[in-house]
Amino acid sequence: MIFDYILNAIALGMTFLYGSTGEIITEKAGHLNLGIPGVMCVGAAGGCAALHYMIVGGVTNGVLLVVIGILAAFLAAALMGLIFSFLAVTLHANQNVTGLAMTTFGVGLMKYIMFGLKEGTSIPYLKALDAFRFPFSSSNSALKYCGVMVFLAIIIALVVSFVLFKTRVGLHLRAVGENPATADAAGINVTLYKYVATCVGCGIAGLGGLCYIMDYSGSREGYLSIEALGWLAVALVIFALWRPHISILGSVIFGALFIAGSFIPTLLPFKILQTMAAAPLLKMLPYVVTIIVLIVTSIRDKKENYPPAGLGLNYYREER
Amino acid sequence: MERSVALELRGVTKTFGKVIANNNVDLTVYAGEILSILGENGCGKTTLMNMISGIYFPDRGHMFVKGEEVVIRSPKDAFDHKIGMIHQHFKLVDVFSASENIVLGIDDGNKYSLKDVNNRVLEISERYGFNIDPKKKIYEMSVSEKQTVEIIKVLYRGADILILDEPTAVLTPQETERLFNVLRRMRDDGKAIIIITHKLHEVLSVSDRVAVLRRGEHIATVETAGTNESELTEMMVGKKISLNIERPEPKEPKDRLIVKNVNCTNSDGIKILDNISFTARSGEILGIAGIAGSGQRELLESIAGLQHLDSGEIMYHNPKNDEEVNLRDRTPLQIRDLGVRLSFVPEDRLGMGLVGNMDIIDNMMLRSYKKGHSMFLNRKAPKNLAKEIIESLEIATPNATTPVRRLSGGNVQKVLVGREIASAPSVLMAAYPVRGLDIGSSYTIYKLLNEQKARGVAVIFVGEDLDVLVELCDKIIVLASGKVTGIVDARTTTKEEIGLLMTKSTSVSEDALKTENSAKEDGCNG
Numbered sequence: 001m002i003f004d005y006i007l008n009a010i011a012l013g014m015t016f017l018y019g020s021t022g023e024i025i026t027e028k029a030g031h032l033n034l035g036i037p038g039v040m041c042v043g044a045a046g047g048c049a050a051l052h053y054m055i056v057g058g059v060t061n062g063v064l065l066v067v068i069g070i071l072a073a074f075l076a077a078a079l080m081g082l083i084f085s086f087l088a089v090t091l092h093a094n095q096n097v098t099g100l101a102m103t104t105f106g107v108g109l110m111k112y113i114m115f116g117l118k119e120g121t122s123i124p125y126l127k128a129l130d131a132f133r134f135p136f137s138s139s140n141s142a143l144k145y146c147g148v149m150v151f152l153a154i155i156i157a158l159v160v161s162f163v164l165f166k167t168r169v170g171l172h173l174r175a176v177g178e179n180p181a182t183a184d185a186a187g188i189n190v191t192l193y194k195y196v197a198t199c200v201g202c203g204i205a206g207l208g209g210l211c212y213i214m215d216y217s218g219s220r221e222g223y224l225s226i227e228a229l230g231w232l233a234v235a236l237v238i239f240a241l242w243r244p245h246i247s248i249l250g251s252v253i254f255g256a257l258f259i260a261g262s263f264i265p266t267l268l269p270f271k272i273l274q275t276m277a278a279a280p281l282l283k284m285l286p287y288v289v290t291i292i293v294l295i296v297t298s299i300r301d302k303k304e305n306y307p308p309a310g311l312g313l314n315y316y317r318e319e320r
Numbered sequence: 321m322e323r324s325v326a327l328e329l330r331g332v333t334k335t336f337g338k339v340i341a342n343n344n345v346d347l348t349v350y351a352g353e354i355l356s357i358l359g360e361n362g363c364g365k366t367t368l369m370n371m372i373s374g375i376y377f378p379d380r381g382h383m384f385v386k387g388e389e390v391v392i393r394s395p396k397d398a399f400d401h402k403i404g405m406i407h408q409h410f411k412l413v414d415v416f417s418a419s420e421n422i423v424l425g426i427d428d429g430n431k432y433s434l435k436d437v438n439n440r441v442l443e444i445s446e447r448y449g450f451n452i453d454p455k456k457k458i459y460e461m462s463v464s465e466k467q468t469v470e471i472i473k474v475l476y477r478g479a480d481i482l483i484l485d486e487p488t489a490v491l492t493p494q495e496t497e498r499l500f501n502v503l504r505r506m507r508d509d510g511k512a513i514i515i516i517t518h519k520l521h522e523v524l525s526v527s528d529r530v531a532v533l534r535r536g537e538h539i540a541t542v543e544t545a546g547t548n549e550s551e552l553t554e555m556m557v558g559k560k561i562s563l564n565i566e567r568p569e570p571k572e573p574k575d576r577l578i579v580k581n582v583n584c585t586n587s588d589g590i591k592i593l594d595n596i597s598f599t600a601r602s603g604e605i606l607g608i609a610g611i612a613g614s615g616q617r618e619l620l621e622s623i624a625g626l627q628h629l630d631s632g633e634i635m636y637h638n639p640k641n642d643e644e645v646n647l648r649d650r651t652p653l654q655i656r657d658l659g660v661r662l663s664f665v666p667e668d669r670l671g672m673g674l675v676g677n678m679d680i681i682d683n684m685m686l687r688s689y690k691k692g693h694s695m696f697l698n699r700k701a702p703k704n705l706a707k708e709i710i711e712s713l714e715i716a717t718p719n720a721t722t723p724v725r726r727l728s729g730g731n732v733q734k735v736l737v738g739r740e741i742a743s744a745p746s747v748l749m750a751a752y753p754v755r756g757l758d759i760g761s762s763y764t765i766y767k768l769l770n771e772q773k774a775r776g777v778a779v780i781f782v783g784e785d786l787d788v789l790v791e792l793c794d795k796i797i798v799l800a801s802g803k804v805t806g807i808v809d810a811r812t813t814t815k816e817e818i819g820l821l822m823t824k825s826t827s828v829s830e831d832a833l834k835t836e837n838s839a840k841e842d843g844c845n846g
Contacts, residue, residue, distance in 0.1 A: 168423075168432040175413050175424050182411040185375070186425030187396035303415050303459050317375070 005256070005263045013255025014153040015040075015212040015226075019233025020240060020247045021157045022205030026081075027237060028164060029197035030177035030310035031088060034099030036205050037230025038106020039080045043206020044213050044226055045110040046076025052123045062131035066148055069132075069214075070207060077206020080106060081199035089194045092314045107227050114223055125222065132214040149211040153251075156204060157244040164244070173197055177308035180315035190315060208233065232258070235290040238297055241305045257285040323350040325387060326512035327372070327403070327481050332381030334367055341367040345381070345538045347531055349481065354503060354513045356523040356544070359533035359556055360759055365516045366408070368533070369483045373405035374398040385481070396425075401481075404474030408485040408516075410466050412458045419454040422473045444475050448505050463611065464495040471502070482506065483514045488522055490612060493786065493819035500526045518556075518759070520549045521787070532556055557759060565766050565791040567811075568774060573601035575637055576778035577623065577747055582632030584618055584802075592618045594802040596632070600747065602639065605769060605779040607793030607810060609786060609818050615802035616782045620749045623780075625652040639746055639776070673736045676725030680706045680717065683724055684739055709738035713764060733757055737765060741772060748772050751782040766792055786815045800824050 019036055026033045033039070050072030054065060084102055087093040116122035133147040164170040175183040176193045184190045209226050236254055240247035261282035297305070329347040333340070342364045349355050359365045370376045372383070374395040383390055385401045392398050398405070412421050419437040430436070438454040445452050450468050458466060467487060474482055484503075488496045503513055503526060517523060523530055524544060531541040532555040539555050554560050577600040584593035592615050600606045608616055621627035623634055625647060634647040647655055674683045684702035706720040713734040717727055724732055737753055750769065754762040769792070773779050783789045789796055793810040798821035806821040 166432075168427060171416075171420060171424060171432075175416070178413045178415060179411070182413055182421075183424070185373075185395050185405075185407065185411045187394065187399055188425045303457070306415070309414060 001263075001267055005259070005267070006252075008259055008263070009256035010252050011150060011255070012212075012258055013251035013253075014150045015208045015229050015251075016233045016236050016254045017153045017157055017247055017251035018208030018211055019205045019230055020236040020251065021153075021160050021244045022077075022201040022203070022208070023234055023237045024240070024242050024244055024247065025160060025164075025173075025201035025204065026198050027242060027311055028173055028177045028308055029194045029201075030180060030308055030313065030315070031084070031194065031198050031201075032095050032099065032312040033081075033084055033102070033198065033202070034096060034234065035080065035084055035102025035106060035202075036099075036234050037227040038103035038109075039077045039202045039205045040209040040212075040230045040233070041106045041110035041223065041226050042080050042209070043073040043077035043203075044209025044223060045113040046206065047073030047210035048126050048213055049113055049123055051126055051129065065129065065131040069210065070152070073206050073210040074203040077209070078199045078203035080206070081202025082195075084202065085195045085198045088198075088314060089191055092316065095312050095314070103227070103230070110223060110226075126213060129214060147214065149207070149214055152207070153211065154248060156207075157248050160204075161243060161245040174308070177310050180310050181317075184315075184317060190317075194315075205230075205233070229258075232286055232290065235293070238307075239290075239293045241297065242307065254286055254289075257289055260285050323352065325349070326351040326385070328384040328387075329368075329372070330382045330384070332368070332371060332378045332383070334364075334371060334376060334378050340536050342371070342378075343536045345533070345536075347538060347541070349512045349514055351480070351512050352507055352510050353528040354507050354515060354526055355541075356527035356530045357514060357516045357533060358518065358520075358523055358530055358552060360518065363533045363556075364536040365533055366485055367536075369405060369485060369514065369516060372398065372403060372481075373483060374403075399477050399479070402477075402479050403481045403483070404477055404479030405483040406467070406470040406474060406485065406487060408487075408489065410470055412466055412469060414459040415457065417455050417457055418452060418461075418469045418472075421458060421469055422454075422476050424473075426477065440476065441472055444472055448475070448502055448509075450502065463490045464492075464499075467491070467499070475506075479511075481512045481514070483516070485516045486518075487515065488517065488519065489784070492611065492822050493815050494823070496522070519785075519787075520552055523552065524549065534558055553759070565763070565788065566770055567792060567794070568770065570601070570603040570773070570794055571776070573603045574639075575599050576602045576639070577637070577780075578633075578635040579623070580633040580635065582619075582622060582634065583630040584615075584622055584627060585630055586618070592802045593622065593629075596799075596802075596804050598797050598804065598807060600778040600780055602746075602776045602778045603773055604794040605773050605781055605792060607789040607796040608780065608782040608799060609789055609796055609822060610799035611822055612784070614799040614822075616751060616799060618802075619799070620751055620780070620782065623647065623747075623749065625650050625655045636747075674724050674732065677723050679721040679723055680710065680715075680735055681720050683735060684709075684742075687739060687743055705739075705742055709735065709742065713738050713768075734761065734764070737768060741768060745772070745777055747778045747780070749780040749782075752784060753781070754788070755784070762788075786818055789818070790815060798822055798824075 019040055022039070023033060023036050047069045051065060051069045054068060059065060080102060084098055087098045088095050114123050132149060164174065172183065172188045173193055175186070176188060176190050176197075180190045183193075208229070212226055212229060213223070232254055236247055236250050239250045261280070264282060325348055327349040329345055332342055332345045334342045345368060347368075357365050357368070367376060371378045372392065374392045374397050377393055383392060385403070390401050392401065392403075413424070416424070419434055419441055422441055423434070423437045441452065441454040444450070450472060452465065452468050452472065456465075458469065461469070467490075471482075487499060491499060503515070507513055515527065527544050529541055530544055530547065530552065532539040532552065534556060550560070579599070580597050582593050582596045583591070586592050596615075596619060598606070608619070610616055618627050622629055629648055632648065636645045636647050638645060675686070681699060681702050684705050685697065685699070688702060689697065703720065709715065710717060710720060715727070715731045715734050717731060724735060727735070733753060733755075737750065740748065748769070753765050753769075757765065766788070769779050769781060781789075781793060790810055790813060796808050796810050796813065796818065797804055798806045798808070798818055800822055805824040808817065808821075
């Protein structure tokens with residue numbers, strides 16, 4: 001049971017990991033993107049729609065399904081990032097307002113794509129496809145919750161961490177988020193970095209939506225719970241101190257807390273304890289932990305653990 | 321000897337909307353010389369340099385680097401032509417190390433390796449006599465260390481033409497001298513150096529030639545050896561002005577404000593005011609000197625009732641009824657109700673002193689709205705006051721209903737100082753009241769402070785220009801890291817003495833200072 005619980009936690013946690021890795025990239029470029037929940041919804045919608053039409057069209061090749069599905073989710077979400085960048089970078093719109101609008105828009109767009117306006121235009125709810133369990137494709141094995149999306153999430157997080165902290169591109173990106181005027185004076189194309197980082201970040205976050213639909217154990221609640229998970233992904237960024245490799249651990253913890261409500265009672269020995277623990281109180285855990293984490297991390301001792309200094313501020317070159 | 325031209329500008333013009341920032345400027349810089357660009361604030365010095373370094377693009381004109389015409393559209397183009405600028409406000413990323421900042425934006429095709437960068441930084445440091453730890457984070461550095469990083473950053477890119485925008489504004493006299501030595505060494509190495517400043521004595525001490533700008537136009541370029549301060553000022557301002565600040569003798573000074581053993585910690589638990597004691601007397605100007613962030617702001621705020629004190633007393637002697645009141649832990653409003661009149665010109669004039677989006681009249685009302693008796697606002701009195709201030713201080717504004725943020729820095733400052741003085745204070749505190757002002761406006765402010773002094777006001781003046789402090793004040797307190805490191809008589813002290821006091825406790829470690837103090841105490845006891 002414990003083993004099951006942990007694997008479940010990992011599988012769900014990867015949804016957070018995509019979201020937080022994406023948001024970290026975006027925030028490192030100085031964009032506070034509160035549209036992540038909406039972006040994840042759009043990612044799920046884009047991926048699922050592509051998969052649905054491929055399956056309807058008779059595609060059975062597992063690799064093709066996985067690759068196209070992931071690409072579709074990434075591109076759909078990256079388009080949301082493009083909208084955000086255009087509003088925040090080119091039009092200098094307020095980032096908080098833009099982000100919240102993106103969440104509202106993203107959730108609505110997903111509903112429109114998935115449920116349609118009229119009878120018969122909706123896309124049937126896709127459950128975890130066997131293709132996504134590849135390479136452990138047996139649905140009975142102990143590793144049934146760990147599919148392609150889980151490994152991809154961890155790989156992406158590690159790669160992003162490496163790029164951010166060990167390469168020249170990462171150095172430049174962090175400079176853009178910390179102090180865009182400095183980056184600009186150093187000859188870095190601030191606008192380009194902001195656009196690319198936001199689009200790539202949103203694309204990665206969008207995979208989180210697909211991950212939730214494709215890789216979960218079967219007790220999924222459907223598309224509509226993606227938004228709630230998206231907010232937790234944003235909280236996870238703060239928990240991880242803007243470092244994707246810490247986020248890997250954080251996402252599993254968040255995943256474990258999120259499903260604690262349905263697992264912990266079954267692990268307890270007595271019936272009475274089970275009933276007590278099953279109370280909706282347990283469902284609060286991730287949110288309570290988020291609040292605690294916010295309190296703990298707000299007592300930062302080192303400046304390296306602060307959010308990027310330019311976070312949420314738009315940059316105008318000729319402003320003096 | 322034929323000197324080679326490093327950089328030449330011909331007919332460069334730049335406008336911002338209707339404002340002409342630079343008009344038809346010609347300028348030549350030779351390799352192996354230090355050229356000063358001198359001018360009042362707003363005369364277009366920085367705009368001109370920003371065009372050379374690619375931040376702005378000129379509307380008209382030609383630029384030549386080593387005889388070849390170039391077009392500089394971005395900072396990157398400037399680097400490609402080996403031009404590097406050290407900005408007045410440092411362009412550094414706080415959480416990066418020195419090396420990370422230095423290598424920022426450079427893509428030379430080599431593998432990205434901080435180790436190699438560290439080595440090259442040390443190499444450059446050795447060559448020009450810098451002292452820097454490449455791995456140290458910027459936020460742990462002092463101002464002069466940050467400036468060193470800026471200079472190395474430019475040298476690392478192989479710049480031959482270096483532009484320094486007011487590099488000495490934030491340095492102590494000792495640090496300034498060290499910087500000048502480095503600049504001279506770079507000049508001897510064949511680099512062309514342009515230094516922007518409005519401090520005349522520095523121009524005379526460091527540069528080979530001086531170019532003077534006035535209202536965006538190039539007035540003249542002269543050899544430093546053949547000129548003097550008053551000639552340069554005349555070129556700069558366009559008319560003869562006296563450079564002497566008056567200092568009348570204080571009339572019957574009485575103790576007005578007695579600060580005793582004040583201690584204060586900030587929200588991070590760091591001690592910002594450490595056992596500060598001094599007395600401000602009526603009819604005197606008390607100067608406060610210190611490196612930026614040494615506790616000046618907190619000190620003024622605690623007197624104004626904006627800062628919570630851990631311990632200590634601030635006794636105020638009310639000239640009206642000869643009573644003594646303790647200002648400690650009272651709100652600004654209570655201080656006002658007690659009949660204590662403190663006028664406060666905060667450092668951050670638009671942040672704390674004025675509301676940018678409101679006009680001059682409304683800003684006047686911020687101090688007087690409580691005097692009203694009906695539920696409607698009475699705009700008559702503040703309107704008259706606004707007009708009075710605009711006239712007497714020569715504030716350049718279309719009218720009294722222009723939002724304050726649209727005014728230039730100097731005019732904003734005048735509005736603020738004017739309002740504070742109009743409330744007829746008995747203690748006037750002014751933090752950096754001339755920051756960003758041109759020479760003419762600065763002297764207006766000095767005159768105003770002297771007028772207040774003559775009226776028996778105890779003036780507390782926080783300044784950054786040591787020359788002014790020494791000339792204007794009667795007494796100077798020097799702060800370093802929240803401690804008073806010295807109280808000197810401004811009539812007998814020197815800049816160098818104050819400079820040493822400013823860095824006293826930062827250069828000596830805490831422990832060493834303690835032993836020094838205890839040794840002193842021992843000496844007293846013995």
